Amino acid sequence: MFKKIMMAVVLFSLIATNAHAHIMNRDNLYSDLYVTEAADDIVLLAALHVIQADSPQFDPANTLTMAQLAEWVAGYYSLADAQAAVDAGFVQTLDGNATYEAVNTAYFNGALTLSAEQQGELTREAFAQFVAKHVNNAVNGQTMIEAASFTAGPTGVIEAARVENGQNVITVNGQDYILGNHPSAIATTTDPAVWVGQSIAESYFGPNGERDFDKASDDTALQFIVLGEKRYTELPVETQQQTTIEQALEEVEVVAAQPEAEKTSWTWLYITAACIIAALLLFLFNKKRV
Template sequence: MLAMLLLLLPTVVSAHIVNEQNLYDDLQYSKATPQIVQLSGLGVIAYDHGSTLFSPQEKLTREELAHWAGAFWKLKESGAAREQVTAAALEKGLVPSLDGNATYADVNQAYFAGKLAVPEQDAARELTKEEFAVFVFEHRNDAVEGKSLYDRGGFVAGPTGKVEKVAVREEKDAAGKTSKVYSLTISGTVHDLSAHPRVLQAAVDPAQWEGKTVEEAWLMNVAGKPQLQLILFAKSADASGQSARPEKAPTADHAHAGHADHAAAASGDETGASMVPLVVAVVLLALVGGWLFARRRK
């Protein structure tokens, strides 16, 4: 009976919202934090779920560039192994090889089909991940065959203005899985959040967004419906309350622990929702145990 009841309990999944505080543990040490967050939201920088560090000052390798560019151009299905994506990028000619560090010319080829006018003295120069983010972000609006990076990534400009209302509802997919869907009313229009949106200068809890001003937003098409994937909020007066930039970067072990804390904060709704079945299960177990004990005494 208990097993049957547990099977009937709903599992509610909420949006995993990411900002500059929890995307990576070491972004606070980079001057290109806003660019990195935005490029992550656009899919230009593929998110590696097994990594807690971005390592902005380290050189970008050609293997990493192949992985990022291959994912951006969707050369393989979502969830494909990293090796498959990099191999596809190499075959497509996005990178000259998977060996060594990437150059400005390599990045130009991978994302802009080599059409950017990169100075000759810079073309062969290797670049760090931070420099990559600055370079690509600077050229995001440059037209390549008539399309910007946003266009080629499948994004359209979203609403701007004041967030008048934040609402949440539950929806079930074809498999019966329940998920929470947040929607924002911005300047009179209602838009749903995607499952993994990126936000800047705002908390990861959408309930705190009411009254804030959206300076820029980008929508992505999900199952034929546009959803908010990237939101840039206006800097609030109390935004300076964020922790100051530390003098030393964290060690890998420290960063891993910090990442767990940030991830927990980012998915607070997911954790709270997932605790509901556990609490109900404990209560049911106690009731069944008490009933069996009473029956045995009789």
Template sequence: MRKYLLLILMSTLFMAPVAYAHTMDKSTLYADVSETAPTIQEIMVLHSIGLLGYNGKDMNLNPTENLSRKHFAGWLGGFFGLEGATVDELAQAAKNEDYVSSLEGDITYKEINTALFHHKLELEKPDATLTKEEYISFLTDQLDVDMGGHSLIQMGGFSEGPTGTIEDVVTGDETGVVINGTTYMLSGHPRIFADSTDAKSWVGQTVEKSILTTGGSHQHSHDQSGDHHEGQSTDTPTLQYIQISSPAQATSKTQVQSENATPIDQQQSTKESNETSSNTVWIAALLVLVAVIMGFLFVKHKK
């Protein structure tokens, strides 16, 4: 009995990201990825749409390891909504659908181009394998590539969501945010990039990026026959990913941009600042001169 319960517990680690029915934030996504990692936002975006998952053993990403065909196929199975609950089952389902030709060895750029991009990408080294870090960077760069009217995000049954200031929040059994007067509810298992997962603290902060479930089917057919895989289960769009920036973070970004400015940019900024200061001085001087003249005329008139 104890062994059976352990197997059930471990099976939750095998499932693709879309199967997690709870909130995950930047500190709980992977055991070996810090919430301050330079690519944490990219990782969370790919994880939220199902193109990045777990290895079937633990909660580690192991970003410097080569990406195996088996793991890639398993993530594809979750992304396209194929049948299966474990990495092995989803990988086999993806192979059965001819998304990959084998589950042995490491995946190549060419195979990713075939499975996700209909051979549309021009690759420098198509037969090269890649680490998970390189995979994350590669997919992030291609998220908006147009593949006959849909992007990679849309292919998975998602769309770009709202951005702007959070005016209010909805709390209780479900959580939502109000942006530009419209309420957007969070999905059942959202990925949240924020300083806090306490929704009440988000009021006044800015949503820099978000991804919505579309409630429709995946916009992809591997054999181009129109036989689409099953998409999201809800008809009402919900927030699958939300990236929130606090005022402090916005100020920090401005400071970083200033520090990273080129000498030419800095000179231009200094020039504009000096011109503004000079204009202010001249305006003040003119106002003083007008005041003196008016005072002189007033005194002369009194006499």
């Protein structure tokens, strides 16, 4: 009897440890993400709790209903239920299909400018693509990433990975970082040991509670990681503009420096030519004397 109890304890510990360090990506978040180009968008939005996994399949080709939108909105804003999202004014109704405008109102306070192609209903896949594109658009002074209490994490090559006290730990730039209890990754594998040698292009720290999305937790850990050479989320418009300005200024400085460089080159050319002529004259003079 004692032996059976001990085996049960060991089995429970293993299960608890695996659940504690469960990393989500496009392969295990939903069973059907292989059929959609928005797979990583869905992983991102799930990490931000914009989408809450409520079934084994995401059904990306299905039209998004107002009822489903209201449920996601309620989860995102920590409301009691879908009806509470209606009562709060985030969505207008639970009936019918959702539109781009309804999504724009629910998550961005109607601030986004919609194109001609974004005037009607949308699929669940299109929803993910649309919202993921704008996670860095500030609404009332706060982006979706900031609303999730996410802060920028490390970038660079992963030098090592290990499991310590049931938690995954990775080393980047000589610094150890603990992965959250339920982190998400835009990566081809969820095994940190395989990540060693690969680069982190973008990452975020976030609250690290026992539940998947616990902003009340005082503990923080890495909750979202993008492997590769290029960041996944689009930079805020102001940042893009600032980057463009800085690049333009650098180009101006290069252009402005070119005349001076050319002057320097011509100066050295004159000096070299003068030295050659002087040496030649000296040679001829000495030869004449001989």
